[in-house]
Amino acid sequence: MSSRRRAGIMGSLVTASFSAVLILSCPAVADGHGPGSDKGGKELDPAPAGVRLRTLLPERISVDNSSKKTTLTATVKNEGSKDSGAIKLWVTGFDALRITGVQGCSPIAEKDLPKGSNSGFSCPVGSLAAGKSKSYAVQATYDLSKAGKICLPVKSEDGKATFWQQGPVPFGTTNPSPNAPATPLLLGTDNKPVAPGGDELPKTGVGREVLPLGAAGVALIAVGAAGVWWSQRRRRQEA
Numbered sequence: 001m002s003s004r005r006r007a008g009i010m011g012s013l014v015t016a017s018f019s020a021v022l023i024l025s026c027p028a029v030a031d032g033h034g035p036g037s038d039k040g041g042k043e044l045d046p047a048p049a050g051v052r053l054r055t056l057l058p059e060r061i062s063v064d065n066s067s068k069k070t071t072l073t074a075t076v077k078n079e080g081s082k083d084s085g086a087i088k089l090w091v092t093g094f095d096a097l098r099i100t101g102v103q104g105c106s107p108i109a110e111k112d113l114p115k116g117s118n119s120g121f122s123c124p125v126g127s128l129a130a131g132k133s134k135s136y137a138v139q140a141t142y143d144l145s146k147a148g149k150i151c152l153p154v155k156s157e158d159g160k161a162t163f164w165q166q167g168p169v170p171f172g173t174t175n176p177s178p179n180a181p182a183t184p185l186l187l188g189t190d191n192k193p194v195a196p197g198g199d200e201l202p203k204t205g206v207g208r209e210v211l212p213l214g215a216a217g218v219a220l221i222a223v224g225a226a227g228v229w230w231s232q233r234r235r236r237q238e239a
Contacts, residue, residue, distance in 0.1 A: 036075050039188045040169030041152075045161040050082030050130075055089070055152040055166040062182045063142045070140050070185075074102070076125055076154055077133035084128040086157035091138055092120035094168045096191065097148030101139040114151065116168075125154075144183055147172060147191040 036056025056075040063070045076089045093099040102121035151167035172191030
């Protein structure tokens, strides 16, 4: 066999092996900044005439399984026909979900947090024109061994009226994947509780046992192709 043909076969083997490794090692991760939803929201105190306030949360976020950190976008919107007047948005966490920071917002004192909340930030929105919205980058942690919720109240500037409140609405999954780099959570889904017998979640998803099998599969592809080449070479020599 010519050196050019042999190099072509070896190049094909390398390409096949590299492609198989890519397929096995690239997890899908949600970014938490997709289309928003007002799921779990309700109007409370009457808003000023011509004002219709709403909040939006991503339908899906992703929690890093090692650091327990996640990010998401909280949006407040005026769907009415008149300016909202001065308002503020609260971003509060419950149970397994703890808010650690909101861009441009201030921490809420523990004594002022809603009942059951473990953390929260107050965002001075100002006045929203009709049809306008304002978004905030939220940092949080999520203990995947428990259930977690988030709540977004929209209040008057003096805090005496709550025009709209989304939540407390859960983020969670019924199919945890603790052995993957990250776990996707869906808005409005209760998180699956931790399995009995410890703090670790059930061994689902791509576990350590699967990875050696994947590596073995790549090796078998390479060995099989090499066998075909050797068989063809022997046949030519005998001819």
